[in-house]
Amino acid sequence: MADRVILHVDQNSFYASVEMLRWPVLRDVPCAVAGDPVNRHGIILAKNQLAKKAGVKTAETIWEAKQKCPDLILVPPDYARYIHYSRLARKLYCEYTDRVESFGIDECWLDLTGCPRDDGIAVAEELRRRVKEELGLTVSVGVSWNKIYAKLGSDLKKPDAVTAITRDNYLDVVYPRPVEELLYVGRATSRKLRRIGVRTIGELVDLGPSYLRSIFGVVGLSLYTFATGLDETPVTKAGREVPVKSVGNSLTTHHDLYTEQEIKAVTYMLSESVTSRLRDVGMAARTVQISMRDYQLYNFERQASLPFPTQLCYEIAPAATRLILNHFEQGQKIRSLGVRACNLIPISRLKQQSYLPHEKKREAMLRLEETIDDLRGRYGGLSVRRGISLVDRSLTEHDIKRENVIHPIGFFGP
Numbered sequence: 001m002a003d004r005v006i007l008h009v010d011q012n013s014f015y016a017s018v019e020m021l022r023w024p025v026l027r028d029v030p031c032a033v034a035g036d037p038v039n040r041h042g043i044i045l046a047k048n049q050l051a052k053k054a055g056v057k058t059a060e061t062i063w064e065a066k067q068k069c070p071d072l073i074l075v076p077p078d079y080a081r082y083i084h085y086s087r088l089a090r091k092l093y094c095e096y097t098d099r100v101e102s103f104g105i106d107e108c109w110l111d112l113t114g115c116p117r118d119d120g121i122a123v124a125e126e127l128r129r130r131v132k133e134e135l136g137l138t139v140s141v142g143v144s145w146n147k148i149y150a151k152l153g154s155d156l157k158k159p160d161a162v163t164a165i166t167r168d169n170y171l172d173v174v175y176p177r178p179v180e181e182l183l184y185v186g187r188a189t190s191r192k193l194r195r196i197g198v199r200t201i202g203e204l205v206d207l208g209p210s211y212l213r214s215i216f217g218v219v220g221l222s223l224y225t226f227a228t229g230l231d232e233t234p235v236t237k238a239g240r241e242v243p244v245k246s247v248g249n250s251l252t253t254h255h256d257l258y259t260e261q262e263i264k265a266v267t268y269m270l271s272e273s274v275t276s277r278l279r280d281v282g283m284a285a286r287t288v289q290i291s292m293r294d295y296q297l298y299n300f301e302r303q304a305s306l307p308f309p310t311q312l313c314y315e316i317a318p319a320a321t322r323l324i325l326n327h328f329e330q331g332q333k334i335r336s337l338g339v340r341a342c343n344l345i346p347i348s349r350l351k352q353q354s355y356l357p358h359e360k361k362r363e364a365m366l367r368l369e370e371t372i373d374d375l376r377g378r379y380g381g382l383s384v385r386r387g388i389s390l391v392d393r394s395l396t397e398h399d400i401k402r403e404n405v406i407h408p409i410g411f412f413g414p
């Protein structure tokens with residue numbers, strides 16, 4: 001059987017690059033994206049080239065980074081924006097194959113085997129160029145016949161480069177590399193390997209499968225398979241990895257809610273953030289769930305099925321509002337509200353039902369809501385607002401999606 005054609009595309013300094021796209025002045029200074037910048041124990045999540053040159057490392061504390069680079073500019077992470085760009089990149093990859101598997105927020109494997117365009121290097125070069133031109137970001141791409149080598153290849157030359165690992169060159173390219181560069185060789189395994197004198201991937205291979213098995217058990221066999229390029233793990237189809245079971249958001253308001261109008265305003269705002277996240281992850285909900293807590297901290301939850309799977313605020317918000325108002329009594333003081341979309345299904349699995357009369361209207365609403373996602377992604381969550389949110393600004397003056405955003409790891413799996 002012919003070899004597979006597998007690409008691994010890695011977005012370079014992803015968080016930092018997205019920030020530099022937004023604030024071009026950051027290109028000329030050492031900068032880093034850091035969790036909790038006010039706290040000096042916060043962690044560096046990504047850095048630009050100038051910060052890298054100054055010795056700043058990912059995962060070290062702000063305090064350590066500042067010691068090496070006192071002028072370091074810190075930017076807080078904006079996951080909603082990173083997810084937005086991650087999704088754009090994925091969309092582009094999906095033009096070439098339906099087998100696109102995300103690995104974290106900024107990496108994907110593509111399997112081009114049997115696709116109309118299956119010249120790995122040519123497609124890799126084209127992707128590199130297109131991501132730069134169309135998104136303003138750079139990627140490094142590894143090309144090989146298995147996922148492990150493709151991943152290793154994307155690490156070898158970066159930023160903005162393509163590396164092919166072939167049957168002809170892998171002994172020279174892969175085997176001399178440090179064993180830590182092999183995917184899944186974590187710190188514990190690496191320490192164990194170093195202790196028995198293994199420093200390179202080639203030296204790992206030299207130990208042979210049965211010896212590796214005697215030290216590491218089944219993991220040893222996997223290591224041997226990975227190191228030798230024998231791994232046959234498939235690239236999962238786009239949309240198959242579905243770790244998200246539900247998407248929800250809740251808010252404890254600045255003051256208790258007394259009127260139906262106030263409740264409606266907050267419910268719409270929550271529904272907007274929930275449906276925007278649904279669109280980010282390409283899912284539709286079949287059930288909506290609400291939660292309510294009054295000033296005596298009495299908790300209340302209800303759910304209802306939706307007439308058809310949806311990712312539209314236009315449909316989820318009225319359903320959530322109805323559920324809440326059905327159970328709201330005049331005089332009740334509401335302290336906190338939550339909206340959750342459950343029973344999710346990937347939109348790729350929904351059949352197009354455009355023959356239904358309301359389907360045209362739904363498609364138009366989807367385009368409208370996606371446009372709002374895009375505007376908010378670029379200009380901030382408060383750049384486009386619903387009329388109803390102006391009922392009481394103190395209630396709705398939240399960039400709710402950003403302030404409570406779920407960490408993207410939850411969206412894309414390990």
Ligand SMILES: [Mg+2]
Nearest residue numbers: 010011012106
């Ligand atoms: Mg990366």
